[in-house]
Amino acid sequence: MKIKILKTGLFFLVATVLWACSSKVKNPNIVHFVFVSDLHYGLTRTFNEKECTSAEVAGVMLEVINSLPGRNLPGDEGVGAGMVINGIEMIVNGGDVANRQEIGIQSAAISWHQFETGFIDKITTKTKAGEKTELFVIPGNHDVSNAIGFLRPMEPPTDASSMASIYNLMLRPQTPRTANSYNYATDRINMAIERFNICFFFINIWPGAVEREWIDGHLKQLPVGKPAIIFAHDQPDIEAKHLTNPTPPHDINAEAKYENMIPEMPASDGSSIEVQRDLVKFIDVHPAIKAYFHGNSNYSEFYVYTGPDNDICLHTFMVDSPMKGEYSSKDQSLLSFMVVSIDLTTMQMTARECFWARNDGIEWGESKTIALN
Numbered sequence: 001m002k003i004k005i006l007k008t009g010l011f012f013l014v015a016t017v018l019w020a021c022s023s024k025v026k027n028p029n030i031v032h033f034v035f036v037s038d039l040h041y042g043l044t045r046t047f048n049e050k051e052c053t054s055a056e057v058a059g060v061m062l063e064v065i066n067s068l069p070g071r072n073l074p075g076d077e078g079v080g081a082g083m084v085i086n087g088i089e090m091i092v093n094g095g096d097v098a099n100r101q102e103i104g105i106q107s108a109a110i111s112w113h114q115f116e117t118g119f120i121d122k123i124t125t126k127t128k129a130g131e132k133t134e135l136f137v138i139p140g141n142h143d144v145s146n147a148i149g150f151l152r153p154m155e156p157p158t159d160a161s162s163m164a165s166i167y168n169l170m171l172r173p174q175t176p177r178t179a180n181s182y183n184y185a186t187d188r189i190n191m192a193i194e195r196f197n198i199c200f201f202f203i204n205i206w207p208g209a210v211e212r213e214w215i216d217g218h219l220k221q222l223p224v225g226k227p228a229i230i231f232a233h234d235q236p237d238i239e240a241k242h243l244t245n246p247t248p249p250h251d252i253n254a255e256a257k258y259e260n261m262i263p264e265m266p267a268s269d270g271s272s273i274e275v276q277r278d279l280v281k282f283i284d285v286h287p288a289i290k291a292y293f294h295g296n297s298n299y300s301e302f303y304v305y306t307g308p309d310n311d312i313c314l315h316t317f318m319v320d321s322p323m324k325g326e327y328s329s330k331d332q333s334l335l336s337f338m339v340v341s342i343d344l345t346t347m348q349m350t351a352r353e354c355f356w357a358r359n360d361g362i363e364w365g366e367s368k369t370i371a372l373n
Helices: 002-022 054-064 110-118 140-147 160-172 207-220 273-282
Strands: 031-036 044-047 052-054 090-093 134-137 191-195 198-202 228-231 289-294 300-306 314-317 336-343 350-355 363-371
Touching: 031 054, 044 054, 044 273, 052 054, 054 363, 110 140, 134 160, 140 160, 198 207, 207 228, 207 273, 289 363, 300 363, 314 363
Parallel strands: 031 090, 090 134, 198 228, 228 289, 289 314
Antiparallel strands: 031 336, 044 052, 191 198, 300 314, 336 350, 350 363
């Protein structure tokens, strides 16, 4: 009996040691980034049983993001399953930093200041090489509306503070833009970077004709086989209201209800079906584009965009909003951001839903793995 007990105890001791060791495994060939969107500074919501500002909610979310290095990924079948997160290479914000400054909502200038001091300045994560995590921010439709005007009254009528600040952060112009000098027609926030043998495109709202021409120029310079990933605010099946008013003088007005964010105009039936078809043609002739990340719809979903005619397959990753979540605004336990892991050896990528506002700590939700090669 004593021998049996000793053997059993030894077994559990060894198992515990092996688990402890495996839980600390780091794979140098795996990199991680975080994707968030739609922080909507200027709004409030019920959070932890009290009314909180977007700055307060985003601050709590950032604390969880900052705590990711050293945590273990879930023991699923995805990239890096069960391994330690050995650094965060990038944090990508998918837009709508500032909520639209309709009457009663703070200005874009105040919202950007809160984002800068409460989010940007408080990022403490490091890359696996020990360097500061890179931050990339693209504009959302609320940021754009603040800059160019909206079909309902705003106060002030326009404030390009968040758009100018995103432009300066991303493109580092020799002459920084200000709220007064920023011009939406010419100051497009499009940026391409190459990291981990992948080309990442950060684009202005949605890949319209202007953005597609710009992306095409970059793709032509890439070696054959190098994958590309697009980050945009709007989903591939763009909402028609974000297109340009087709009725002269093509202005933004309450009757037409178009917001003039994309130069293209809707189809004769008022839908976005034709501009979607243009996007599908572009994706079809550019097989290097392997994935598309976006916000705007305010909930998490991993899906395949097939186009209006079901003739394309584009892996698409949509992330939740901490303030306007379709589901998480009513149940904070559903609040999530996205943690993405890439194996640089196999070129497999796994996106995971990370629930960050639960009483017992973070929990992992759904995941999706795709091949980038």
